[in-house]
Amino acid sequence: MNFVKRAGFSLWSRRGRTLITLCTFLVISVMVLAGVLIQDATAQAKEEAKRSVGAEVNLVMDLSGQNAGGGLVAPQISAATVEKLGASGLVQKYNYSMFDRGVLKGGTELVTGGADTAASGMGPDGTATLGVLDSALLPDFRSGKFQLLSGAHLTAADKNKRLLLVEERLARKNGLKTGDKLILGANEGSAKAEFTVAGIFRDPRPSSEPEPEYFIDPANMLYASIGGFAGLNATEDNSLRVTKATFLLEDAGDLGKFKEEAERIAGAELDGFQLDANDKAIQQMTGPLDSIGSTAALAMWLIGVAGAAVLVLLVNLAVKQRRKEYGVLLAMGEKKWKLVAQQALEIVAVAALAIGLSSLFTQSLTQSASRSLLGQEAAEARHKLDSWQPPAPGSTGIDQGIDPNDKPVENADPIDRIDIRLDPAALATVGAVGLGLGLLATAVPAASVLRLSPRTILTKGK
Template sequence: MNFVKRAGFSLWSRRGRTLITLCTFLVISVMVLAGVLIQDATAQAKNEAKRSVGAEVNLVMDLSGQNAAGGVVAPQISAATVEKLGTSKLVQKYNYSMFDRGVVKGGTELVTGGVDTKASGMGPDGTPTIGVLDTALLSDFRSGKFQLLSGAHLTAADKDKHLLLIEERLARKNGLKIGGKITLGANEGKATAEFTVAGIYRDPRPSSEPEPEYFVDPANMLYASIGGFAGLNSTKGTSLQARNAMFLLQDAGDLERFKAVAERIAGSELDGFELDANDKAIRQMTGPLDSIGSTATLAMWLIGIAGAAVLVLLVNLAVKQRRKEYGVLLAMGEKKWKLVAQQALEIVAVAALAIGLSSLFTQNLTQSASRSLLGEEAAEARHKLESWQPPAPGTTGIDQGIDPDDQPVENADPIDRIDIRLDPAALATVGAVGLGLGLLATAIPAASVVRLSPRTILTKGK
């Protein structure tokens, strides 16, 4: 009788032990397969989160840079340099801006009754005006916090025009519509320019809640075409300068490459700036994924190691109980490698059956388990985000024990569901692990038997 038939008869005649081995392999297969499926699903969800959020890199003032007097330096970078960086193949979109005080003239009235203009330092007719290359790329518009009600966003094509985006309350107070005119004066000097209203937007913050960065009534914030607004306060012949910039990369993994490109192109112009990767939204969305991914990986390793130990013990016990069988077969002239092959075949057959069974229900089981675990993690993460309170107006919040960096990112809800999909690659991984464990469990005890002679096995017995 060849060893293949003997393996089949052995499995059938020892049905109790075969069932125990099958159950052990089944537990290992299910846990390993579940771990692989969760890892694959979380990796896919993270990639989708990165694609939906994008890899945003902000060129902002380095607060550690100080001048000789101890004050914080307000650096500038030429718009031409920013545009060179923006044309890099690593960049999907880019934007840059500058801030200055604009003085409304020609009968335009600011919204009053919300914030003390003296406290803001803007004066009775002054309002913060931000010159922007593309308003649609501003974070408040991208997140949906600000809503464009009518008109169009300012774009790169409007850079040197005199266009404005104004808040609806300012428009309502002055009866302004798309195409209306507002005259702005320079922060210093007598220069003035007439700007056309290109769009009207809505800021949901009430007038009683001052804009946190400039401490002014949010209804009075103006966004202007950067070139046209910069002409009000710049000296004739000077190049357009930006105070900060934003680059949306094609791939979140290109951050280090982009930093190297920025160093090469901008050089010393980056002095006083830092490139800050805004991956906070991604971390906020994928936090629950990291938690269940770590749990699944740990469980997979623990079950795998424990299962391997149990298999070794089971096979070792089986081999010891079959020493006389092996002795008789060897005495009849059977080759030793066929005995080892028979034992390996028995284990492989059981392992293959267990892996096949695990593939039938592990996907649904893992989907249910991941939904429960991820739902709990996401709910806890949402509760933490919703319970965050901003610092009092005019304060950093540090003295109140509030870290401003913990402020949640809007429209970046923690992911609470992943799609578990069984693919051939995952099944192949489990198959390799299961069969590898089976062969390892066979090799260790079988090696001790084949080293002995038939006479030794039969005379010494167990």
């Protein structure tokens, strides 16, 4: 009788042991397959989160460098250099801005009764004005926090025009609508110019809540086409210089390349600036995924190691119980390698059956388990985000134990669901692990027995 038939008869005649081995393999297969499926699903969800958020790099003032002092002037970089960086093949879209004080002329009145304008240094008729290249790329508009109620966004095509976006409360107080004109004066000197209202937007923050960066009533915040606004405070060489820039990369993985390219193009102009990768939204969304991913990986390794130890013990016990059988077969002239192959075939057959059974229900089981685990992690993450409170107006928050950098990113809710999909690659991984464990469990005890001669096996018995 060949060893293949012997393996089949052996499995059937020792049904109890076969069932125990099958259950052990089934547990290992289910846990390993579940771990692989969860890791694949979390990796896919992270990639989708990156694509949905995009890779955002901000060129901002380096607070750790020489410009960190409160009394020093913020660094500036030429708009031409920023445009060179924006023309890179790594960049999908880009925006830049400059901030200055604007003075409303011609009888236009500010919204009053909200944040203290005087505390910001704006004066009774001063308004905070941010000159931008593309208003649609500003974080608050991009996230949907600000809504454009009428008109159109400022774009690169409007760069040198004199256009404004006006908040609806300021527009309502002065009866302004899209297409109307208003006079805006320079921060210093007597220069003034007529601007056209290109659009009216809504900032949901109440007037009692000051704009956190410029400490002004949000209703009095203006957004202007950057070239037209900069013309009010022109430099000696009439060059356009900006204080901030934002680049949306095509691929989040290109951050390192982009930084190298920026240093090569901008050179010394980057002094006083830092390129800050804004991956906070991605981290906020994928935090629960990291948690269940690490838990699944740990469980997979623990079950794998424990299962391997149990298998070795089971096979070792089985081999020792079959010493006399091996002795008889060897005495009859059977090759040692065939005995090892028979034992390996028995284990492989059980492992293959366990892997096949695990593939029938592990996907649905893992989907249910991941929904429960991820739902709990996401709920805890959302509770933490919802409980965050901003520091008091005019305070850094440090004295209150509040880190302003912990402020949640809007429209970046923690991911609470992943799609578990069983694919051939996952089954191949589990198959390799299961069969590898089986062969390892066979080789160790079988080698100890087969070192002996048939006479020694038969005379020593058990």
